[in-house]
Amino acid sequence: MVTEIKSNFYKLNDDKRELIINAAIKEFVQNGFDKASTNEIVKEAQISKGSLFNYFKSKKDLYVYVFEYSVQIIEQLYEQIDLTETDLFKRLEHIGIQKMYIQKKYPHVFDFLAQSVQEDSAEVKEIINSKVDAIYARGTKIIYQDIDYSKFREDLDIEKAIEILNWTMFGFGEKATRQINTFEDMAEFGEQYLKEWEIYAEILKYSFYKNEFRVN
Numbered sequence: 001m002v003t004e005i006k007s008n009f010y011k012l013n014d015d016k017r018e019l020i021i022n023a024a025i026k027e028f029v030q031n032g033f034d035k036a037s038t039n040e041i042v043k044e045a046q047i048s049k050g051s052l053f054n055y056f057k058s059k060k061d062l063y064v065y066v067f068e069y070s071v072q073i074i075e076q077l078y079e080q081i082d083l084t085e086t087d088l089f090k091r092l093e094h095i096g097i098q099k100m101y102i103q104k105k106y107p108h109v110f111d112f113l114a115q116s117v118q119e120d121s122a123e124v125k126e127i128i129n130s131k132v133d134a135i136y137a138r139g140t141k142i143i144y145q146d147i148d149y150s151k152f153r154e155d156l157d158i159e160k161a162i163e164i165l166n167w168t169m170f171g172f173g174e175k176a177t178r179q180i181n182t183f184e185d186m187a188e189f190g191e192q193y194l195k196e197w198e199i200y201a202e203i204l205k206y207s208f209y210k211n212e213f214r215v216n
Contacts, residue, residue: 009065018105018106020052021066022045023044024062024111025112029041032121035062053070053108064124067116067131068114068133071132077099077102083142086146088162089201091143091147094174095143096193100177107183116128117132138191152208152209164204
């Protein structure tokens, strides 16, 4: 049944599918599953309510679809991590760039997955719990796999340093997200993103790394 609905949905062109996916994600982020309005979703997606339920039998089917779709996006991000890059700053830099490209296409996808952890609706909680913890645990393992921690100062609490680095990356990511829609050329945006991130990275490297590893 769900497969038939999805095959019908996939007959749409890419732009239309993305519009519906983004409209649904946005509404679920703002209101959670129970309070999310399919009226708002179809309005945002510029389709009729009949069309929406031609693609998805129920609001739950729609939620499950966009949730699993979002999980796939995150898994693809993890697969693109270059494990041969052992410098933590450079690895996070590459991940940050990939996230920006994803957010250009799906602006609320990371917020949606973060919000899903807090979702308390009995209708969808089981599928969330079965996947979210596992996907984040896998991501954390991959992100920090084979990192060269010998670059860090010996007198440093590395776990605390990584927390500070993650906070910085989060704040920088939030700032970049607010700017991303002003750029039509993603290559131009990526270049500016890297230049600005390097300034933050150098400050943190001066605090965290041994002298010989502070300069790119």
